[in-house]
Amino acid sequence: MSLMSDNSLSRAGGWCLYLALLGALAAILPNAYLLPGGAHFILIVGGIGLWRYSMGITHFVRGMYFLHWAYPRLRRQAQRLGDGGRPSHVYLMVTSFRIDAHTTAMVYESIIREAMADGWPTTVVASIVELSDEMIMRALWRRLDPPDHVRLKLVRIPGTGKRDGLAFGFRTISRDLPDDNAIVAVVDGDTLLDPGVVRRTAPYFRLMPNIGALTTNEFCEVRGSYLMSEWHKLRFSQRHLNMCSMGLSRRVLTLTGRMSVFRASVVTRPEFIADVEYDSLRHWRLGQFRFLTGDDKSSWFSMMRLGYDTFYVPDASISTVEHPPDPSFLRSARQLMFRWYGNSLRQNTRATKLGPRRLGWFTWYVLWDQRISMWTSILGLTAAIMASIKYSGVVLIAYLLWIGLTRLALTLLLRATGHPIGPAYPFILYFNQIFGSLVKIYVFFRLDRQSWTRQKTRFSANAASFQQRLNKWSSRVMTFSSVSIFLALVMAMV
Numbered sequence: 001m002s003l004m005s006d007n008s009l010s011r012a013g014g015w016c017l018y019l020a021l022l023g024a025l026a027a028i029l030p031n032a033y034l035l036p037g038g039a040h041f042i043l044i045v046g047g048i049g050l051w052r053y054s055m056g057i058t059h060f061v062r063g064m065y066f067l068h069w070a071y072p073r074l075r076r077q078a079q080r081l082g083d084g085g086r087p088s089h090v091y092l093m094v095t096s097f098r099i100d101a102h103t104t105a106m107v108y109e110s111i112i113r114e115a116m117a118d119g120w121p122t123t124v125v126a127s128i129v130e131l132s133d134e135m136i137m138r139a140l141w142r143r144l145d146p147p148d149h150v151r152l153k154l155v156r157i158p159g160t161g162k163r164d165g166l167a168f169g170f171r172t173i174s175r176d177l178p179d180d181n182a183i184v185a186v187v188d189g190d191t192l193l194d195p196g197v198v199r200r201t202a203p204y205f206r207l208m209p210n211i212g213a214l215t216t217n218e219f220c221e222v223r224g225s226y227l228m229s230e231w232h233k234l235r236f237s238q239r240h241l242n243m244c245s246m247g248l249s250r251r252v253l254t255l256t257g258r259m260s261v262f263r264a265s266v267v268t269r270p271e272f273i274a275d276v277e278y279d280s281l282r283h284w285r286l287g288q289f290r291f292l293t294g295d296d297k298s299s300w301f302s303m304m305r306l307g308y309d310t311f312y313v314p315d316a317s318i319s320t321v322e323h324p325p326d327p328s329f330l331r332s333a334r335q336l337m338f339r340w341y342g343n344s345l346r347q348n349t350r351a352t353k354l355g356p357r358r359l360g361w362f363t364w365y366v367l368w369d370q371r372i373s374m375w376t377s378i379l380g381l382t383a384a385i386m387a388s389i390k391y392s393g394v395v396l397i398a399y400l401l402w403i404g405l406t407r408l409a410l411t412l413l414l415r416a417t418g419h420p421i422g423p424a425y426p427f428i429l430y431f432n433q434i435f436g437s438l439v440k441i442y443v444f445f446r447l448d449r450q451s452w453t454r455q456k457t458r459f460s461a462n463a464a465s466f467q468q469r470l471n472k473w474s475s476r477v478m479t480f481s482s483v484s485i486f487l488a489l490v491m492a493m494v
Contacts, residue, residue, distance in 0.1 A: 014423025018408070025401040030394060052376055053406075055369060060413055063244035067314055067417075070248055075315070078203035085203030086120060089182040091173050091264060092198070093125040095165040096133050096189030103190055103321045104133055108140050110193040115150045118198055123151045123176070127169040129159040162257070163295050167277035174268035181206070182264035191258045192319040200316035201261045208250075212308025213299065215243070215252060215260040217317040219419075224324040228332060230424045232322050234432075237419035240314065244417075247312030251363040254344075255303070255310060257296040259318045266308060275302035281346055283447060285478075286471050292450045294343030301347055304354055333431075337439040339451060344370065345440065346447050374440035375486060377433045382487070386494040403430055441483070445475045 078085055092111050096104055108126075115122040126137050134154055141152055157168045166186065173184060183202055187193065197216060205211055218236050222229035246252045255262075266272055279291040279298040291298060303310055324332040348370050356364040384399035407426035415421050443449075448471060 011422055018404075018423050018426060022401065022404045022408070025397055025404060029397055029401060049380065052373070056410070059242055059245040060416075062248050063241045064416060066244045066248040066312075071244075071314060074204070074207065078207050081203050081206055085206045087181055087183045087202045087205065088121070088179050089176075089264070090115070090118065090120050090122040090198060090202070091125055091178070091182065091184040092122060092187060093127065093166075093169045093173070093184055094187045094189060095127045095162055095169065097129045097159060097162070097165070099189045100323075101132065101136060105136050105140065106192055106321075107187070107189060108137050109144070111187060112140060112144050112146060112150075114193045114195065114198055116144070116146050117195065119149070120202075121149050123153060123173075125153045125155060125169050125172055127155045127157055127165040127172075129157055129165070161292060163277050163279075163292075163298075166295055167273050170267050170273050170276070173264065174273075178264035178268065180263065180265045184262045184264045184267050186257070186260055186262065186267075188258045188320075190321045190323070192321070193259070194317045194319060197259070197316045197318060198261070201313050204311060204313065205261075205263055208309065208311065210307075210309045211250070211263070211311050212266045212303045212306070213255050213260055213262040214311040214313055215254070215256045216312075217243075217314050218256070218258060218320055219317060220320045220322050222322040222324070224322070224327075224332070225329060227329050227424065227428075228322075228324050230422050231329070231333065231428050231432075233419065233422070234414075234425050234428050237414045237417050237421070240417045240419060241414065243312040244314055246363065246366070247314075249360050249362055250309040250311050251304075251360055252310045252312050253300065253363070253366070254296045255299045258320050260296070260299070262299075263308075266303070266306070269306070272299075272302050272306065275299070275305075281350060281447065283349070285474055286448045287467060289448045291343075291346060293339055294346060297343045297347035301351055304351065304358060307358075333435065334439065335451070337436055338443060341436070341440045342443045342447065342450060345444055349447070371444075374437045374444065377437040379490060381434060382490045383494055386491055390494060442479065445478045445482070 092115055094107065094111055096107070099107075111124060115124055126133070128134055128137070134156070137152070137154065146152075153172055155165075155168050155172050157165050169186075170184075178184075183198075183205055185198060185201075201214060201216065204214060217240055220232050220236055222232050243252055276295055276298050279294075279301075280288055281291065282288040300310060325335045326332045348367050351359070352364065352367050354364075359367070380399065380403075384396050388394075388396040404426065407429045410429055411421050411425040414425070
């Protein structure tokens with residue numbers, strides 16, 4: 001009780017400090033201020049701002065409609081199925097590598113208990129690398145003593161990456177020849193299943209026959225600083241809103257690797273397994289290279305290419321244990337953004353080619369918007385800095401006040417998602433906008449560079465080869481040219 005009270009007081013103090021900062025900025029700003037000759041500048045920047053905010057508002061409206069009207073209606077239909085919505089078999093497949101023993105034990109126990117609680121024929125498939133993980137699984141299996149309808153299959157794999165672990169697990173499942181009503185829940189090694197998550201997701205595969213896969217809501221426990229914890233929680237709150245919006249179109253843009261549920265007849269198809277295991281991209285400048293990370297993006301693209309829909313179940317949740325890759329917040333954010341945005345942009349490059357007929361017009365536009373937003377998100381700050389240098393520093397103060405007010409409004413809107421909000425959220429929202437855009441721009445011209453924070457998986461090639469040197473220098477030239485054009489256009493506006 002005392003801890004909850006202390007947290008509440010800290011949050012209240014944080015909000016008071018934030019509002020005080022906004023008040024100070026408002027007090028500094030002159031009562032009547034207009035940028036000299038700046039009507040044209042304000043029109044352009046304001047127009048772009050309205051366009052960007054309209055996209056956010058669209059996602060919010062769609063997300064709230066899905067969460068409070070469309071999804072509850074589907075949930076009632078799924079509940080009316082009764083026993084008709086149960087799967088013929090459930091596979092709970094977990095991949096684990098280089099995760100601490102305590103987290104691994106918690107994850108394995110949550111999976112075994114979920115398998116026991118459902119009462120459905122269930123097979124736990126553990127795709128593991130290290131002997132210690134196998135010993136933990138066997139010890140928990142003996143202690144919990146699952147009933148006869150629950151089986152265990154251990155798959156030992158080399159430590160060559162998560163993609164190989166998934167492929168080995170899918171092939172193990174394919175040997176059982178599962179029918180179209182069997183499902184496969186793919187669980188990451190740092191994901192705790194909340195009780196009943198499988199029972200809440202399974203009926204939708206019967207209700208919507210074209211659903212190939214779905215993903216669930218996420219909450220997190222962060223083993224790091226307060227700022228890192230708030231950063232992750234904000235990310236999951238934004239994820240929930242965007243997933244609800246895209247779930248309305250049955251086109252969620254990623255099948256989260258932490259926990260997604262697939263139709264077994266899909267994941268056992270040779271072409272799907274090949275997409276996950278050997279996914280690659282042929283780039284006009286960088287040549288062809290394999291995807292080392294981003295299996296969730298590969299599985300989503302495979303679903304789209306094979307003609308299946310993807311869905312989101314907001315009231316089925318999991319809890320993840322987040323281990324920041326570095327004690328420094330900035331270094332951790334840079335490493336994680338480099339991986340996330342790299343995976344997203346590599347997938348984006350080819351997904352848009354599927355066209356609006358397959359993706360739907362809204363999804364197709366959202367994918368294109370991912371490329372545009374990395375430039376428009378930094379336009380306001382760039383223009384404000386240039387205008388403050390040319391005219392007056394008051395421009396920058398006015399811009400910061402505007403950012404403070406709008407990020408406060410966005411934070412309050414996120415409260416409607418059901419995820420908690422904190423006083424650090426407005427700052428983190430703006431940090432994600434600016435720092436994230438810079439990382440996206442850097443990554444966009446270096447799609448062949450990949451890394452995974454846990455396994456230290458990296459793209460390896462002969463750095464002395466002509467092709468590698470050409471890629472390196474052409475990436476620098478493309479980045480410099482694009483940034484120069486962007487700055488020139490902003491300067492012309494100012």
